[in-house]
Each structure stands twice: as C-alpha cells, then as structure tokens.
Amino acid sequence: MEQELEDPRTIILENIGRSTEGLENVSNDHNDHSYCKPLNSSHGSDRHYENGPVAVASDHQENHDMHYSTSTNVVVGSNAYHQQPVQKSRDEYYNREPFQKSTMIKIHEAMARQRVYQDTFEGNAFDHQANNQSIENSLDVYDRYVPNYHQPLPTNTDIGSSDDLDMNESLNQNDVENNYNSDEYNQQQIQYYHHGYANDHHHHSQQLHQSSTNCMYNQQPYLSNSDTDDSNDPYTNQPHSSNGQPINPYRQGSFQNGAGFNGNNQRRQPSHSVKSILKKTNRRKHNHSADEMTSNKQIEIETDMEKINEAYRRSSVFYDTQSTSSSDSQASSSSSNSEISEYYEARLAVPLAKGAALDTKTLCRDILQELEAKKIPQTIFAKRVINRSQGTLSEIIRKPKPWDSLKSGRNIYVRLFNWFQLPVDQRMEIVDKRINWPVPEKKQNTRKRKRTTEGPAPKKPRTEFHPATKNALKRIYDENPKPSSEMLGIIADSLKLDKGSVTNFFQNTRRRTKYQKECNHHPVNQYSEDEYQEDEYEEDQQQEDYY
DNA sequence: TCCAAGTCAATAAG
DNA sequence: CTTATTGACTTGGA
Numbered sequence: 001m002e003q004e005l006e007d008p009r010t011i012i013l014e015n016i017g018r019s020t021e022g023l024e025n026v027s028n029d030h031n032d033h034s035y036c037k038p039l040n041s042s043h044g045s046d047r048h049y050e051n052g053p054v055a056v057a058s059d060h061q062e063n064h065d066m067h068y069s070t071s072t073n074v075v076v077g078s079n080a081y082h083q084q085p086v087q088k089s090r091d092e093y094y095n096r097e098p099f100q101k102s103t104m105i106k107i108h109e110a111m112a113r114q115r116v117y118q119d120t121f122e123g124n125a126f127d128h129q130a131n132n133q134s135i136e137n138s139l140d141v142y143d144r145y146v147p148n149y150h151q152p153l154p155t156n157t158d159i160g161s162s163d164d165l166d167m168n169e170s171l172n173q174n175d176v177e178n179n180y181n182s183d184e185y186n187q188q189q190i191q192y193y194h195h196g197y198a199n200d201h202h203h204h205s206q207q208l209h210q211s212s213t214n215c216m217y218n219q220q221p222y223l224s225n226s227d228t229d230d231s232n233d234p235y236t237n238q239p240h241s242s243n244g245q246p247i248n249p250y251r252q253g254s255f256q257n258g259a260g261f262n263g264n265n266q267r268r269q270p271s272h273s274v275k276s277i278l279k280k281t282n283r284r285k286h287n288h289s290a291d292e293m294t295s296n297k298q299i300e301i302e303t304d305m306e307k308i309n310e311a312y313r314r315s316s317v318f319y320d321t322q323s324t325s326s327s328d329s330q331a332s333s334s335s336s337n338s339e340i341s342e343y344y345e346a347r348l349a350v351p352l353a354k355g356a357a358l359d360t361k362t363l364c365r366d367i368l369q370e371l372e373a374k375k376i377p378q379t380i381f382a383k384r385v386i387n388r389s390q391g392t393l394s395e396i397i398r399k400p401k402p403w404d405s406l407k408s409g410r411n412i413y414v415r416l417f418n419w420f421q422l423p424v425d426q427r428m429e430i431v432d433k434r435i436n437w438p439v440p441e442k443k444q445n446t447r448k449r450k451r452t453t454e455g456p457a458p459k460k461p462r463t464e465f466h467p468a469t470k471n472a473l474k475r476i477y478d479e480n481p482k483p484s485s486e487m488l489g490i491i492a493d494s495l496k497l498d499k500g501s502v503t504n505f506f507q508n509t510r511r512r513t514k515y516q517k518e519c520n521h522h523p524v525n526q527y528s529e530d531e532y533q534e535d536e537y538e539e540d541q542q543q544e545d546y547y
Numbered sequence: 548t549c550c551a552a553g554t555c556a557a558t559a560a561g
Numbered sequence: 562c563t564t565a566t567t568g569a570c571t572t573g574g575a
Contacts, residue, residue: 389555394565462568
C-alpha cells in the first residue's frame with residue numbers, strides 16, 4: 001500500500017533544519033503484515049467456529065505436539081482472518097523486528113500534526129516552536145517505544161489441559177436483568193450504615209467490631225450525605241468515617257437488621273430471612289408509594305419477593321428435613337434440586353434497597369478471602385453465584401469498580417453480597433461441586449452476526465501482539481489514549497496491524513486503566529517517562545494492590 | 548459508526 | 562489444577 005519513499009526522519013530533520021548525518025540506516029519496509037499473530041492456526045478458509053474455539057484448539061495442540069520441540073507452527077499475519085494464513089515458526093515470529101524503526105517517528109509525527117490541526121481548528125495559536133520540539137523529540141521515540149527485548153523461546157504451552165468443566169452455556173443473563181439498576185439509585189437521599197465488619201479474617205487493618213465470627217456485615221445506622229463530603233471513597237462515594245473506617249455499604253430499609261438477616265447462621269432458619277425480607281418490603285411500600293416510578297419499582301420488588309416466597313414454599317420441606325450437615329449431596333426426596341435452586345436463585349437475585357450502595361471494594365476483598373478460605377474454585381463460584389465465566393469473576397473480584405461508576409454491573413455485586421448474606425451452609429451448598437444444580441437456561445437469542453446469510457460469522461482469531469508492538473501501542477496510548485479514527489488507521493498501518501485490533505486495544509486499555517489511578521496511590525506506579533531503557537515491558541502493569 | 552461497559556473464553560501464569 | 566490477563570464480541574446509547 002503506502003510506499004516508503006524516504007526515511008521520515010530525514011523529512012523531519014530537514015523540516016527543522018538539521019543535518020541528517022548520523023542517521024542510523026534502516027532496512028526497507030515489508031508490507032506483509034507479519035507482525036501480529038493470531039493464535040490459532042488453520043483459520044480463514046472455511047472454518048466457522050460453530051463448535052466454538054475448542055475445535056481450533058485441538059488443531060493447535062496437534063501442531064504443538066508435532067512441532068513444539070523445534071518450532072511451533074503459527075499463523076503469522078494480521079490478515080490471516082481475511083486471507084490465507086501464513087505459516088511461520090514461532091521463533092521466527094518473535095525474533096523478527098516487528099516494524100520499522102521509522103514507524104514510531106511517523107506515528108508520533110502524525111499525532112503531533114493532528115494536535116496542531118486541532119489547535120488550529122480551535123483557533124489556538126500554533127506554536128511552531130513547540131511543534132518542532134515535539135518533532136525533534138520524536139527522533140528518539142523509536143528507542144523509547146521499542147526497547148530492546150529478548151524474547152524468550154516459547155515455553156511449553158501445556159495445551160493438553162483443555163479442562164472442560166463445561167458449565168458451558170453462556171448462561172441466561174436475564175435473571176439478573178430484572179433486578180433494578182436504574183439511576184434513581186443515585187438520586188435518592190441515601191442513608192448509609194456504618195460498615196464495621198467483624199469476621200474471622202485477620203488482615204483487615206481497620207477491623208473494629210469484633211463480634212460473632214460469621215456476621216460479615218454488622219451494620220449500624222450511620223447517617224451521612226454522600227454528596228457533601230469531599231473525602232469520599234470512590235468505591236462507595238461515601239465519606240470516610242472520622243476514624244478511617246470503611247463505610248458501610250447498605251442503605252437503611254433493606255437489610256439493616258444485621259442480626260435478623262445475617263445473624264448467627266448456626267441458628268438461623270431460612271424462613272426467618274424470607275419473612276424478614278417480606279416485612280421490610282411492605283414497610284418500604286408504605287413509605288414510598290407516592291411516587292409513580294417508585295411504585296413501579298415497588299411492584300418489581302414485590303414480584304421478586306413473591307418469587308422468593310414461592311420458591312421457598314416449595315423448597316421448605318427440604319429445609320425441614322435437612323440434616324445439619326450440608327455435606328449430603330443429595331437433597332431430600334421431597335424437594336427437587338430445581339426447586340431448591342430456584343429458591344437460591346431468588347435469594348441471590350434480591351435487589352438491593354433503593355438508594356443503597358455497596359462498598360464493592362470491601363465486599364470483594366471479603367468474598368475473595370472467603371473463596372480462598374473455603375477453597376471454593378472461581379470457576380464454580382462464577383457460574384453458580386453470578387452466572388459468569390471464571391475470568392470475569394476474577395476481574396470483578398480483583399478489581400472491583402466503584403459502585404457509582406457501575407451500570408448494569410451492579411447486579412453482580414448485589415448477587416455477591418446476597419450470597420455472602422446467606423448462612424454458611426446454604427452459601428456452601430450453592431457452590432458444592434457435588435451437587436448438580438440445574439443449569440440456567442441459556443438465553444437463546446444467539447443471533448450473532450446476522451451479516452452473513454449463512455450462519456454465524458467466523459470469529460476472528462485472537463491476535464497476539466508482538467511484545468515490541470504491544471509496547472509501542474502502550475506508549476502511544478500514554479500519549480494519546482483516544483486517537484481519532486484516522487489516527488487509529490495510521491497506527492494500524494504503521495504497526496502492520498489490523499485496525500480493528502488497534503481499536504480494540506485502545507478501547508480495552510481505556511476501560512482497563514480507568515480506575516487504576518484511583519486504585520494506585522503508590523508513587524511507584526506513577527509512570528515516569530524516562531526509565532524504560534531496558535526491557536521492562538513485560539511486567540509493565542503490576543497493578544499494585546491498593547489494599 | 549463510535550464509545551463505554553460488560554463479558555466471553557483462550558491461554559499465560561502460578 | 563486454579564487464577565489472572567486480555568483480544569474480541571455484545572449491548573445499549575448517542
């Protein structure tokens with residue numbers, strides 16, 4: 001496509017009136033788009049992933065088995081999706097220079113130009129001085145963006161373990177959706193409770209209330225106005241209490257009675273909580289029935305409660321006959337698994353009280369601890385409790401987003417919370433691998449890409465960026481996290497990437513970086529522009545725990 | 548079409 | 562085996 005007529009560095013140097021002597025020679029460009037590598041071989045022809053990527057994985061494994069010791073055949077080339085894949089060895093792929101040295105200069109220049117254009121367009125004076133400066137700086141951009149690196153030889157990618165715990169199904173996401181999560185959540189006058197939690201976890205530096213070991217959320221009324229205090233915790237938008245305590249996540253009106261709802265799980269009966277929920281609901285109804293929106297919500301809540309009640313009624317026999325040990329995997333004959341499961345589902349789906357806010361950070365930390373303590377695998381927890389994949393769970397738990405920044409994602413945290421409110425035996429029963437809970441129906445609305453007339457479009461194989469390419473992208477991102485579409489095109493061309501991939505990269509990075517700053521208070525993480533000499537790009541984002 | 552937020556799911560890391 | 566990472570896809574809204 002584009003032809004490299006002249007080394008852009010020359011142009012730049014000439015532009016700023018400097019000699020071109022001493023420029024390092026660079027080889028000619030090769031426009032073969034060889035610098036990003038879809039992971040899966042055999043693609044592009046007529047393979048459609050009707051059976052999911054698994055089918056391809058086995059191909060991979062085949063290659064792997066046959067060629068690993070010397071070199072693994074991989075598809076090389078961002079165009080593999082549209083064209084015939086090119087087989088190259090992994091070694092060769094990694095040892096290749098991903099793109100021309102001049103490339104980064106070009107990109108940098110283009111970005112500078114765009115800035116200039118924007119400035120001009122916006123009527124700002126164009127600072128030639130600054131521009132030259134910027135161009136000049138761009139000369140060493142390549143070295144900054146593409147540090148030397150020594151790609152280790154591919155390690156054994158133990159592919160044999162294609163563990164199919166197979167809770168397959170991209171499960172029904174509907175069940176969660178009828179929880180309300182409108183923004184009137186935020187508009188409410190919110191009353192928070194002080195969130196002092198006491199449990200058997202010792203690592204909490206700010207632990208204060210020491211009471212029953214199982215009462216995770218021992219709540220006490222705590223009045224505050226979430227919008228008036230500037231020392232708000234981004235995670236809850238709640239003020240910190242004077243003594244630095246984490247602030248309670250819950251609003252009055254729902255489950256404020258910690259003893260009643262969560263209390264001592266040794267003695268508590270399911271009926272207790274169900275009743276208590278219903279009671280609260282009714283009370284809420286009286287309090288808020290004036291507003292129409294509110295009454296609509298009310299109806300939803302009531303429906304939820306009905307479901308719970310209903311499910312509970314049907315499964316109550318089970319609880320009555322349930323022995324103390326929940327280790328008995330088989331439910332009593334009088335209550336089917338699906339009924340119980342229904343009950344649990346209803347419990348997990350209970351919406352938070354209107355206006356309530358969860359302290360996601362604290363919640364997740366505790367949940368995480370619980371998982372570790374109880375040896376509950378994420379895979380099963382993810383499916384059973386929040387109905388999501390393991391990877392999703394991991395990210396949600398590990399990097400919880402502030403409540404106020406959440407949209408529909410709030411449902412997940414609510415479910416997490418609800419699960420945690422359950423007495424341990426129920427809690428554990430839900431995630432007991434020995435029990436085969438009925439799999440939630442899949443939302444069959446799998447009308448994937450309807451573009452093509454013949455079935456689902458093939459999935460684009462995952463791109464594996466060359467380390468240097470990845471690094472370059474990161475640097476560019478640092479400079480401009482939100483390039484215009486045009487810029488994206490330039491970047492893609494320059495780095496020999498698919499524009500879609502570049503777009504995805506920026507999109508993903510933006511989203512994944514969004515709360516990092518708020519989380520990272522360590523100065524160590526403050527990115528410093530001048531010490532990335534060596535290859536330190538592999539450990540680039542140690543997202544330092546912020547607890 | 549673009550974006551953000553939510554996810555999936557392959558696969559790298561531990 | 563379990564968990565963390567991350568490119569691509571899906572949804573819902575301009």
